[in-house]
Amino acid sequence: MTTPRFAATWAQRSDSTLRSPLLESLGVVAGFTTRGLGSMAGSVFARDEQDGNRDRLARRLGFDTVVRLKQVHGDVVVRVEGPHNPWPAADAMWTDHPGVLLGIAAADCVPVLVADRSSRRIGAAHAGWAGTMEEVTAALLETMVRDGADPASLVAAIGPSIGPCCYTIDDARASLLRERGFGEHLSERDGASVFDLWSANEAMLRAAGVREIEIAGICTKSGGQDLWSYRARGADGRYGTQLAFLGRSA
16 A cells, blocks of 8 residues: 655645645645635535635635536546536546636545646546546546646646545445555555545556645545545534635636
8 A cells, every 4th residue: 555645734824725835836826725715515505605605715816716517426527718507517627728716626535636837737636436446637637638738747736635544435345446456555444444545646647647746645534624524524414515726827
């Protein structure tokens, strides 16, 4: 099992966001919201409330709106130039248009954020256990490279998500992952199977030729940082959803 290398610098800012120092060193806006900004997606809180939370976040970050997807736990990648109505059914998107803020909703799933040092391309993927198994991160990279990106110039960050400290899965799911070649990212702990989503997505990034990878190392279930977690929801079943964001100013 691969041991993730934790990035110690995804600290919470006074604006209730966590930020990626690696990606932001490239001049993009890249990070993850916390509870202080309210729920950004999901079915628990009112849609109007969550729409308003995303709009306020976009304006605070210097953008008009957040571009979203209807996330379906697959491997479909779409190119975006601005918001769509209805949202495309996909789990990854990319753009080469400045002024576009990409948003990935996550309460435990892995947000993967990618920026190109040599162009305006940026991309984002939503990788839960199913999306990871379907290799959505690899699909995003393949699409960006097909458009002309050099893998060696791509820089990636794996954002806050449920970590190998906490992500236990059932035997059926573990067997399926082994069949699909993810055995090295599985381990056993206290009689349960543990899936390391961070190392699995890092491996895809490296296999595609990405050299600079930052792992936030913050677990949404146990890492504090005022985060919601589906796995750690209360007895009433209520929980919110954060938003990973990535944008290049116009």
